[in-house]
Amino acid sequence: MNPITTKVRAGSELHCEVVDWLDTEAELLDDGHEARWLEEMVSREVIYQMPLRQTVERARGAGFEEHAFHLDETYGSLASRVARNQTLYAWAEDPPSRIRHFITGVRVSEAEDGLVAVRSNLLVMRTRQEMTQPQTFAGERRDVLRREDGVLRLYRRTILLDLTVIGTHNLAIFF
Amino acid sequence: MTTTEHRPGEQPVGLSADHLLRQLDEGLPAGEIPAALFGNEDVYRHELRSVFGRCWVFLAHESEIEARGDYVLRKIGEDNFVVVRDEEGGINVLFDACRHRGVQVCRADSGNTSHFRCPYHGWTYNTKGDLVGAPLWRNAFGGMSKEGNGLVPAAKVASYHGLVFATLDPSAPPLAEYLGGMTWYLDLVFGLNAEGVEVLGPPQRFVIDANWKSGADNFSGDDYHLGTLHRSVWEIGAFPVPFRENMLGYHIQASPGHSLSFSMAPTEDEPGPKFFGYPEELTKTFDTSRISAHQLDVARRSRVFVGNVFPNFSILALPMTEDGANHPPTGILTIRTWQPKGPGQVEVWNWFCAYKNMTPEQKDRAYKAGLGTFSMGGSFEMDDTEPWITVSRTGRSVAAEVLDFKLNYQMGMPGIGIAKRVEEWPGPGIVYWTRYEEGVQRNLFSFYSRMMQAAPGQWPDFTFDDE
Ligand code: FES
Ligand SMILES: [Fe+2]
Numbered sequence: 001m002n003p004i005t006t007k008v009r010a011g012s013e014l015h016c017e018v019v020d021w022l023d024t025e026a027e028l029l030d031d032g033h034e035a036r037w038l039e040e041m042v043s044r045e046v047i048y049q050m051p052l053r054q055t056v057e058r059a060r061g062a063g064f065e066e067h068a069f070h071l072d073e074t075y076g077s078l079a080s081r082v083a084r085n086q087t088l089y090a091w092a093e094d095p096p097s098r099i100r101h102f103i104t105g106v107r108v109s110e111a112e113d114g115l116v117a118v119r120s121n122l123l124v125m126r127t128r129q130e131m132t133q134p135q136t137f138a139g140e141r142r143d144v145l146r147r148e149d150g151v152l153r154l155y156r157r158t159i160l161l162d163l164t165v166i167g168t169h170n171l172a173i174f175f
Numbered sequence: 176m177t178t179t180e181h182r183p184g185e186q187p188v189g190l191s192a193d194h195l196l197r198q199l200d201e202g203l204p205a206g207e208i209p210a211a212l213f214g215n216e217d218v219y220r221h222e223l224r225s226v227f228g229r230c231w232v233f234l235a236h237e238s239e240i241e242a243r244g245d246y247v248l249r250k251i252g253e254d255n256f257v258v259v260r261d262e263e264g265g266i267n268v269l270f271d272a273c274r275h276r277g278v279q280v281c282r283a284d285s286g287n288t289s290h291f292r293c294p295y296h297g298w299t300y301n302t303k304g305d306l307v308g309a310p311l312w313r314n315a316f317g318g319m320s321k322e323g324n325g326l327v328p329a330a331k332v333a334s335y336h337g338l339v340f341a342t343l344d345p346s347a348p349p350l351a352e353y354l355g356g357m358t359w360y361l362d363l364v365f366g367l368n369a370e371g372v373e374v375l376g377p378p379q380r381f382v383i384d385a386n387w388k389s390g391a392d393n394f395s396g397d398d399y400h401l402g403t404l405h406r407s408v409w410e411i412g413a414f415p416v417p418f419r420e421n422m423l424g425y426h427i428q429a430s431p432g433h434s435l436s437f438s439m440a441p442t443e444d445e446p447g448p449k450f451f452g453y454p455e456e457l458t459k460t461f462d463t464s465r466i467s468a469h470q471l472d473v474a475r476r477s478r479v480f481v482g483n484v485f486p487n488f489s490i491l492a493l494p495m496t497e498d499g500a501n502h503p504p505t506g507i508l509t510i511r512t513w514q515p516k517g518p519g520q521v522e523v524w525n526w527f528c529a530y531k532n533m534t535p536e537q538k539d540r541a542y543k544a545g546l547g548t549f550s551m552g553g554s555f556e557m558d559d560t561e562p563w564i565t566v567s568r569t570g571r572s573v574a575a576e577v578l579d580f581k582l583n584y585q586m587g588m589p590g591i592g593i594a595k596r597v598e599e600w601p602g603p604g605i606v607y608w609t610r611y612e613e614g615v616q617r618n619l620f621s622f623y624s625r626m627m628q629a630a631p632g633q634w635p636d637f638t639f640d641d642e
Contacts, residue, residue, distance in 0.1 A: 050552070054284040054377055063284075068376030071552045072543060076498035080411050080547075084554050089406035092557040164284065165380040165522065169560035171552030 005109040005117060018108045018118055021145065021152050026101035029174050034082050037174070038075075043146055043153040048073040050159040050175065064160060070171060071159070085172070092172040098127045099173055103141075116145040116152065122159065126173060135168045137161055137175070190576055192217040192627070199624050203617055206585030212620075213386040214570025218627075219518035225627045226486050227252030229344040231353045233488035233512055234258050234268060236526065237337040238373035244287045244302055247377075250514045250522075251343060256329060257281045257291070258339060261302040268329040268341040269304040280326070285377060291326070300326050336365035337372060338488075338510075346632045355430030355637040356603030357484055363474040364492055364508070366465040367450070370531040372508065375542045378524040381551045385563035386570060387487055387521040388623075390513035393559065394481055394489035396426050396436030396615035399586065404558050412499025413554050416447060416478050424479070425597065426587070426612040428605040430637055432622030434615035435482025437473070438493070448478045452494020453506030457533055469601035485622055487513040497547020497554065505537075507545035519567045525550055584620075587612030605639060 008014045021041075028037040042048075050071040056063040073081070084090050102123040109117045122141045125134040144156035159175045190211055195218055198209045212218055234249040235258045246259035248271065255271040257280075271281050273293040280291040280300065290307065292299045297310045304326035309316060329341035333350035335358065340350055351358055365372050393400070401408075402418040409417065416438060424439040440447060450458040451474075463471055474480075479493040489511050494504035508529065514522040527545045529538045548555040569575055587594035587607060594612035596605070607614060625635035 052377060052379060056283045057286055060283075060286065065376055069546060070379055070550065072546055074498065074501075076501040077543075077547050080413070080498050080500070081554060084407045084411050087407040087410045089403070089410070090558070091404060092561060165382055166551065167382045168551065169381070169383045169385075169564060170557035171550075172557040 005111045008108040008110050008116075010106075014110060014116065015106070015108050017152065018116060018145065019106050022103045022106060022118070022120065025154075026103055030099050030101055032096055032099075034085065034174055038078055038082050041152075041154055042075065042078065043148060043155045044075050046073075046075050046078070046154055046156070048078060048154070048157045050161065050171075053161065053164050055164050062160075063164065070161075070166065071175075081172075081174075090172075092170050095129070097173060100125045101175075114147060115155065116147075118143040118145060122175065124173070124175060126168070137163070137166075137168070139163075141175070189217070189573075190215060192221040196624055196627055199620060202581055203584075203621055203624070206583060206588050206613065206617065207581040208584055208620055210566075210569050210572075210575040210580045210582050212570065213388060214518050214567050214572070214575075216518050216571075219515070221627055222515065223252045225629070226623070227515065229342065229347065229629075230486050230626065231331075231333075231340040231342045231347060231350055232486065233338060233340050233484065233510075235339045236372075236374045236510070236528070237266070237334060237339060238531075239285070239377070240266065242287060244289055245285075246281065246288060246302070247285045248281050248283070250512075251329065251341065252515060255279065255281070256341070257326075258341075259288075259302045262289075265303070266332060266334070266339060267303055268332045268339075269300075269326040270328070272327070273298055274306065274324050274326065275309075304328055336361060338365070340488075346634070348634060348637065352637055354433065354484065357429040357433035357435070357482070359470065359602045359604075360427070360429055360435050360480075360482060361484075361490075362466045363470040363477075364480055364490060367461040367471075367474060368530065368532060369462075369464045370460075371465075372528045373531050374510075375527045375529055375538060378511075378526045379550055381523045381525075382516065383521055383523060383560050383564065384519055384567065385521050385560060386518060386567040387513040387515040388619075389563035389566050390489060390511070390521065390523065391483045391485070391487055391619060392616050393563075394483040394491065394511075395434040395619045396481060396610065396612070398422060398424075398436055398438070398479075398481070398610040404562065405555055407558070408548070408555055411554065413496055413504070413548055415452070415494055415504045420447070421479065422610050424608075424610050425600070426594065426607040426610050426615045427602070428615060428618035428639070429482070429603060431625070431635060431639065432485030432619060433483065434618045435480065435490075436610055436615060437477045438479035438610070439476050440478070443476060448494045448504070448506075449475050451477055451480060451492035451506040451508070452504055453530075454537060457506075457530060457537060460530075460532055467601075473602065483619065485619065485626075487515070489513070491549060495544045495548040495555070497544050502540065502544065505540050505544050507541050507549065509545055509549045519571055521563075523551070584613045584617055587614055605641075 051064045052068040054063045105121040107119045124137040127134045139161035142158040145152040146155035240260045257269045278295040306321040306324045330345040332341045424437045483489045492508045496504040511525045592611045594607045600606045
């Protein structure tokens with residue numbers, strides 16, 4: 001991402017477009033249309049990562065690892081996950097979880113090269129079978145959107161969870 | 176007959192550990208295991224003391240704490256221990272509790288330090304655990320000896336191929352004796368060349384509502400579940416050996432408690448993956464500098480290695496890809512622990528490893544392939560945990576108790592299936608050909624039962640009578 005970025009004010013045209021884009025994405029993911037999400041909203045050159053996090057002393061920062069992840073995906077591996085979920089043997093998500101993405105605090109900046117940087121807060125709630133307490137994932141997304149043939153697509157996504165130990169039995173869902 | 180445990184002022188809380196262990200001993204020869212072992216609270220309380228409080232447990236890989244002062248915070252049972260390299264390069268395993276009032280002294284998961292200072296009153300310890308000072312020492316403690324007031328170390332610490340283990344029981348035999356026949360098999364994974372293995376980053380940690388024994392049971396050699404639970408991975412091309420082919424190979428009870436399984440073709444010249452699918456440029460460096468020609472040969476023929484060191488340390492090496500359309504499967508190596516967190520909860524710690532002499536590109540490929548398949552977000556492993564959750568639900572059910580519900584571990588017993596005992600085998604242990612066999616898991620549970628019932632200071636045999 002070009003370091004020279006300009007903050008885009010809430011309410012401006014681009015900001016509205018990004019919020020709209022995030023809502024559309026959340027809707028596709030929550031409704032289980034991950035194949036459409038991948039096809040219509042994700043760049044073929046995407047890098048989609050959830051870094052591993054440790055508790056470290058303040059001097060060492062937030063504890064995110066640069067080279068270790070919970071998820072480290074390309075378009076090919078995301079496509080493989082989507083294809084897997086469509087087989088008859090994807091037990092982890094069949095019956096599917098009920099998922100809700102809550103996206104708030106959307107902050108947008110635009111770079112000179114046309115890339116759009118988006119920071120937002122993320123809350124994902126997941127309920128399965130007869131659970132009454134959802135599994136929750138709170139954190140932050142750092143996205144870069146790129147206009148491809150006039151359409152914004154997900155080009156980079158870093159999911160920074162507020163967790164070092166993850167209280168879920170799998171990460172078969174999309175963030 | 177049902178005996179129950181009564182505590183003063185309480186209703187009976189279900190079957191006692193004693194009762195269930197007797198049932199286990201009676202049932203094992205017939206391949207039956209009481210389901211309640213996977214959820215009973217009394218059993219769990221005994222496990223913390225009789226298994227995790229006594230056995231050698233895996234804590235870290237030496238490559239995680241390479242420099243002096245490097246430390247990681249780890250668990251023995253449910254308790255925290257600091258694993259730290261001291262100023263002389265030695266590795267210490269220290270109970271994370273200040274000697275003054277028991278306060279936690281290590282508050283980060285990893286780091287580098289010259290000392291640990293307790294946040295409560297400031298007792299300060301060096302990386303050997305020695306007490307080196309406290310504020311206004313002379314006023315407060317002048318005349319008191321620092322010696323004997325250091326952090327309490329584990330009873331014994333030892334490494335094998337860089338794998339750091341510790342035990343809380345001073346009566347424990349040396350690590351190599353405890354590992355017994357398993358050393359031969361650990362050698363042919365971790366000792367394939369002079370450089371050895373390192374970890375790729377800190378471990379992933381996940382908490383799952385399952386019993387820790389489900390992980391140990393699965394990695395002792397549950398190959399049969401691949402055909403159903405993991406069937407999706409063949410449809411997306413993540414794993415190159417078809418289910419039926421992959422059931423060919425050996426099931427090995429390496430020594431009491433420790434089991435493993437190889438996927439291996441019947442003939443030596445089969446065209447499939449060699450050395451767990453690692454690239455040829457790497458496998459050319461595998462030699463007999465640290466292992467025998469027999470061990471090298473077994474590794475060469477192995478498509479998959481999966482095993483469990485009793486109680487809760489598992490190892491898996493096999494060819495995998497996270498993206499079959501763009502990358503052919505390649506060898507991955509994961510090690511993990513199944514940390515107990517209650518009768519119905521386990522914390523999974525998962526590390527990815529690589530041979531140190533792999534190129535950065537090879538390491539990167541192996542890491543991505545491993546992460547995309549054998550982690551909680553991976554196409555293989557994401558399916559494993561939900562079944563384990565329901566095993567523990569069954570295990571703590573009243574129905575399992577009152578219906579005397581037994582789990583079936585009979586595959587491969589005499590007259591059942593096609594597995595046959597093998598006499599010609601270069602390594603130690605009790606060996607079966609074809610992996611349609613659950614003796615590997617019965618071995619886990621039979622040693623488990625002996626550990627659970629061993630008197631303090633007494634240890635079960637580490638060799639089989641009939642080997
Ligand atoms: S409890 Fe650690 S110094 Fe007092
Ligand atoms: Fe599995």
